[in-house]
Amino acid sequence: LEEKFSTLESYLKEKEETEDLEAAIQVRVHQLAICKVLTEIHNRPPSLLVQAHSNLAQSYLKLKYLDQALDHLSQAVKYNSVHYNEGEVYKQTHVDLLCLLGKVHLLKGSTNEAKELLTKAEIVNQSTNLRDDISFARIYWNIGKVHKSNKNYSESIKFYEKAWSIFKLHEENSPDLADLYLDLSNAYYKQGNSQETVDFLRRAINVLLNTQSYQVKAASLCLSLAKHLQKLDNFHEALDALRQAEHLQSESLGVYNKSTASTKRRICGVLLSAQEYQEALKECKSLEDIEANIFGTKSLEFAKHLKVTGTIFLILENFRQAYSYLSKALSLYTKLGGSISVARDLKLKLRSIKKNINSDSSNSQI
Helix, strand or coil: CCCHHHHHHHHHHHHHCCCHHHHHHHEEEHHHHHHHHHHCCCCCCHHHHHHHHHHHHHHHHHHHCHHHHHHHHHHHHHHHCCCEEEEEEEHHHHHHHHHHHHHHHHHHCCHHHHHHHHHHHHCCCCHHHCCCHHHHHHHHHHHHHHHHHCHHHHHHHHHHHHHHHHHHHHHHCCCCHHHHHHHHHHHHHCCCCHHHHHHHHHHHHHHHHHHHCCCCHHHHHHHHHHHHHHHCCHHHHHHHHHHHHHHHHHHCCCCCCCHHHHHHHHHHHHHHHHHCHHHHHHHHHHHHHHHHHHHCCHHHHHHHHHHHHHHHHHHCCCHHHHHHHHHHHHHHHHHHHHCCHHHHHHHHHHHHEEEEHHHHHHHHCC
């Protein structure tokens, strides 16, 4: 049974890294069943069962299954309380469980209950001989979340930074540290502090990249970073962030993937905003085969791509190519029942282009 438990642990790590959280829950359910047999029949320490309930609760928590998380945390507290006075380890586990319970109540919107549980956790942690610094960090972090929930962003930042001062000494490249940086970024964003918002987002991304996993999550944060940089009209760094996201998505999800394609479209959009029309055209052309492969050449999605590419050709005064792309786009919009206003706009552009082509032909004849 213990060997099977270890095998499941390796499988679990793989599922968590690929963010297959439903599968991770199933693994934790199996592990809990094994722990029940080990403790009830084979006399293994009860801490094993407590940890199994706690682990399953945390897996449920990741998917916001709050009632299930609360149920298993309550079970863990019940088993742990029986042995609370048998050693410092059980007291420290009690701290961790109180902290997790506080987090669940916070997510359920019960901020008073959350703060009460977290305050208890802090008191117990101070009384134990182990005085775990990481437990203090998690307590402060969750108290910060309580303040954020109450829209008291200055207080939330104060507690996040207390947590950070501990975390950075112990967990330099932990995914937890990345999440803390993300919370700091969000709190500073609520305060309107753009520079700190961007700075902590970058820190979160760097932590995830240094762990050599969580590529999908890192890509998502790169997209958020690009959005903030665009708002600051920092197109150059926004493009860097988007290209990094595209690279991560291509590696983890593949080139012919909707998320990867969406990021390439955003790159094209930023290039257009920066008036880098030749680069935008190059990006759109590289996207053409991907869009055709994902959506098919007879889809509204592909029609949208043709419209954008044709518009760029129009800006660059390459009227014949513009006419070719926009007429194909109009044909698809008409056949597939696309937006009437878009179809009307395409018709106007095509009339204008036709006049330019005719004018060019007349001038060449002269």
